Amino acid sequence: VKRLLLRALQGAVWPRASQRNGFDTLSLQFFLDDLRISTNVRLFEDIRALGTRVSAEVRKAVLIDGRTWLDRAFVVNDWYISAYQPISDSFGERVGMLYVGFLEAPFAEAKRAAFWWMLAAFFAVLALSAPVFLWLARGIFSPLERMTKVMHRVGKGELSARIGRVPARDEIGAVAQHLDWLLEQVQERDRQLRSWNDALNQRVDQRTAELREANEKLEQTFRQLVMSEKLASIGEITAGVAHEINNPVAVIMGNVDVIRQTLGDNAEPVATELALIDKQVSRIEVIVGKLLKFAAPSEFSDCEHNIALRPLVQDCLVLVDHLISRGGVEVHCAFEEVPPVRADSGEVQQVVVNLVVNAVQAMQGAGRLDLHLAEAERAGVAGVALSVSDSGPGVPDDLLGSLFDPFFTTKEKSTGTGLGLATAYGIIRSHGGLINLRSKKGKGTTFNIYLPASAKEIVQEEEFSGEVMKGTETVLLVDDEETIAEVGQELLETLGYTVLPAMSGKEAIEIYKKNKDEIDMVLLDMIMPEMGGSETYDRLKKINPDIKVLLSSGYS
Ligand SMILES: Nc1ncnc2c1ncn2[C@@H]1O[C@H](COP(=O)(O)OP(=O)(O)OP(=O)(O)O)[C@@H](O)[C@H]1O
Ligand SMILES: [Mg+2]
Structure with a gap:
């Protein structure tokens, strides 16, 4: 029975190597209490280890505690994987033990062989799969590498750099495509920003130009304001002085007339003296008149008429023709059709004549004189612009502010009184107009006059008969x-x-x-x-x- 049991166990557990070095690989032993009574393990030749006892430790665990003992055990001259199980009789009393042991060596050998097999299989699989993995990895890394390069180029400012088509149709392909789309957006935004920047720069330039222009206008207005303030105060004093002079002059004139009327024919011997008084008084009158015209307070200005400037300017040229033709001044006129202006023709003529005479004198008789007449608008009011330009030496910057001052002259006392431009200023201002000049040293001078247009038709002035009327009223x-x-x-x-x-x-x-x-x-x-x-x-x-x-x- 034992042999049959042994064979069956051996066949089941260790089918191919039932014997090793003449020994059984499987050991089966019975113990009565702790005494070995049956074993197939031989000590040498045919002698079996019967009658020997188990260790106290095994005995306690199996026989006393009734547990199954599982452990390695060195039996005779080999290591076994062994197990002891208690055997009980029909009363449940533990009477002995059954021992089954497997030789450990074949197991260890099989384990080692399996280990080497597995190692070999691992390396074989590794060797086989490496190229596949590398091939797969390239599919992942090459798009990533391309992406990195593109990002680097974009970072350096090459906004048009793109990843392009990626063979991978997986997430990496989607990421590459998405990245290209983002780069497209970035480039578009960049383009927009640049165009906004250009537009902004343009606007800034435009605004700067407008500001500069406004600033120039402001400066010009400021200069004009300062000048008009200055001239207004001078004008007030002048008007007062002229008024004080006018009265004594009127007294002198009246008395001379009375003397002349009273003396009648008897005035003949003093005729020269009376004529001299008349002449000097007239001179005083002319100067006072000029001064008053400079002051030109509106309530005292002469009555005004609607006049056509074109014939008036042409008349002025006739008046100064002798001066112009004397030295050979080239005159260029550009007269456009202009609306009539509400002005005193004598006064305006005086202004134009003075400007032309000044220009001719500045050019010392020879040069080019340009007269230009055109429609103009100032602050929404229609009017006429007249400009008188010469190719003379121009006005030095430091004198520009004094030109309109009364008695300012660079000419000799016999040639100029320095009242020409002051008077012109007063006259033009009293007509609601403007007069200013542009001049650069060595580049000639241009005087500009603006007079507001009148709505009324031009009326012809009535001629004065010159006869002194007498009466009885x-x-x-x-x-x-x-x-x-x-x-x-x-x-x-x-x-x-x-x-x-x-x-x-x-x-x-x-x-x-x-x-x-x-x-x-x-x-x-x-x-x-x-x-x-x-x-x-x-x-x-x-x-x-x-x-x-x-x-x-x-x-x-
Ligand atoms: N076209 C011009 N070019 C250069 N300087 C000028 C010109 N017009 C006027 N001036 C300067 O302005 C000064 C003042 O001119 P304004 O006409 O008031 O007086 P004037 O010509 O000297 O004397 P008046 O006109 O009383 O005979 C002149 O003395 C001259 O120095
Ligand atoms: Mg003058």
Whole structure:
């Protein structure tokens, strides 16, 4: 039975090597209590190790504790993988043990062989799979490498760099495609930014130019403002002085007339002296007139008419023709059709003549004179622009601000009074116009005049007959200046009029109330202390709305 059991076990556990070195690989032993009573393990030849005992440790675990003992064990001369199991009798008493042991060596050998086999298989698989893995890895790494290179190029500023088509159709291919799309977006944004930048730069340039232009205009306006402020204050003083001079001059003139009228034919011996007085008085009148025109306060300016500038400028050229042709000044005129302006033709003529004379004098007789007349607009108001340019030496920068000052001249006292441009300034300003100049040293000078256009038709001026009218009517002469009043009275009486003098507005009103029916006309001085001319006029007008009043002033 034991042999059969052994064979069966051996066949099951170790089928191919049941024997090793003449020994069984499988050992089967029975113990009665701890005494070996049956074994197939031989000590040598045919002698078996019967009658020997198990170790106390095994005995305790199996026989006393009733456990199965599993462990390596060195039996005779070999290591076995062994197991002891308790055997119980029909009463459940542990009476012995069954031992089964497998020789460990074949196991260890099989384990080693398996290990080497597995190692060999591992390397074989490794050797076989390496090229496949490398091939697969290249599929991953080459697109990544391309991506890295492209990113590097983009980083250096080459925004058009793209990864392009990637053979991989997996996530890497999708990433590459997505990256290309992102780069496309970046390039587009960059393009947009650049175009915005260009547009912005353009706008900045434009704004800078506009600012510069505005600044220039501001500076020009500022200069003009300073000049007009300065000239306005000079003008006020001038007007006052001229007024003070005008009255004595009027007295002198009136008295000379009275002397002439009184002497009649007897004036013959002093005719030369009287003529001399006339001439000098006229000279004073001319200068005072010029000064007043410079001051040109609007209420004292001469009456204005609608005039055509083109014939007026042409007339001016005729007036100065002798100067122009003397040295051979080349004159170029460009006159366009222009609307009429509301101005005093004599005054405007005076301005133009002065500008042309100045230009000819500056060029010292020879050069090129350009006159240009065109329609113009300033601050939305239509008008006419006249420019007078010369090829003369120009005006030094430091003198530019003084040119319009009264009595500023670089000419000799006999040639220039320095009132030409001051007068021109006053006249143009009183007409609501503008005058300025552009000049560079050595590059000639251009004077520009702007006059606002008038809406009305041009009217022809009536010719003055030149005859002194005499009359018999009664005149109320109102003037606070005693001498003027006296001279006026005498002059009017010489001419046949009856004169009622009044020294103030108050007195005038009283006299008028008393002699209302007799008085045909009132001669009224504008500037008087207390009640001025205009107030007196208003009161007189209330007494008689049809009253005829001639307002006069020492200013003109
Ligand atoms: N076209 C010009 N080129 C160079 N300098 C000029 C020109 N026009 C005027 N000037 C300068 O401006 C100064 C003032 O001119 P303005 O006409 O006021 O007086 P004037 O010509 O000297 O004397 P007036 O005109 O009273 O005879 C001149 O003395 C001259 O120095
Ligand atoms: Mg002049």
